[in-house]
Amino acid sequence: MFIFRFYFICFAGFIATLAFATGKESPTQSSEKREPPVATEDSITFSSVHVDEPYIALTFDDGPSATLTPKLLDLLAAHHIKATFFVIGENVAEHPEIVARAAREGHEIGNHSWSHPNLAKMSDDSVRSQLRRTDDVIRGATGNRPTLLRPPYGSITAREKRWIHDEFGYRIILWDVDPYDWKRPGPAVVRNRILKETHRGSIVLSHDIHPGTIEAMPSTLDALEAKGFKFVTVSELLRMATPPPSRAPHSAESISASATPSPAPTQQPSPSG
C-alpha cells in the first residue's frame, strides 16, 4: 500500500508539473493504472521451476553431517556440480567449517531452521527465533546471509510465508522429487526414484545425513549426467525461470507464474524435508 501511494504521489507530482508547464488542464485520472508490486504466494514459493534447458537443482537437507557431508562435497567437486544445502542451525554451530567449505566451493546454503520443528504449529516469535539464529550462524560460517528457506517437513502456513518473506526476504523452497531417502530404502531405490521423477526444472530433495543417500549419489549423478541434466543451485535455477507456454507472456507476473505451487497441503507436514 505504501508503494502504491508512493507511485501515486510521484505520478500526481508529474501530472501537476506537466499541467503547470503546459498551462493546460491536467487529466483527472491516469489513463495508465500502475499496479503496486505485490508478492503473491506463487512468487515466493517454489517446488520446481519452468526452464527451457535441462537444468535441475539438487538439494540436501538436515546437515551438515561431520562424516557424510564432506564425502558428498568431494563427490560434487569431482563432478563439478553445484548443489544447495538446507542446513539446520544447531548442526552448523557444531560444524561451521563444513558449511564454510560448501559455500567456498560454490554451493548454496539455505535456512532449514535451528532445530527442525514444525513451523506451522509455532508462534511467530518462536519461528522468528528459529530462523534468526540459523540466519546468524550461517552468516557467521560463510560471510553471507541465506536467501532461501526450506521449512522442515515442508510445513508452513500461507500467513507465515508472507511475513517471513517480508521480514527475512526468503523465498520458500519445497521440492518436486522426493526419494523418501529418510526411510532408508537402500541406495538403489533412492537412485531409481530420483532418476524416474526428475525432469528439467526439478528441485530434488534428499538428505546428507543418511549413509544410503551418500552411497546412492555416485551412480545417481552419473545417470543424471548421462540423461543430459545440468546442475545449478536453487537460486540459479530461479533466475533461469521462463514463463510456461500456457501463460500470457505480457503478464507482470510471468516469472511468478513459472513457480509451481506446493504439491501438498502446506499445513500438514509430510515426513520428508
Ligand SMILES: [Zn+2]
Ligand atoms: Zn529436514
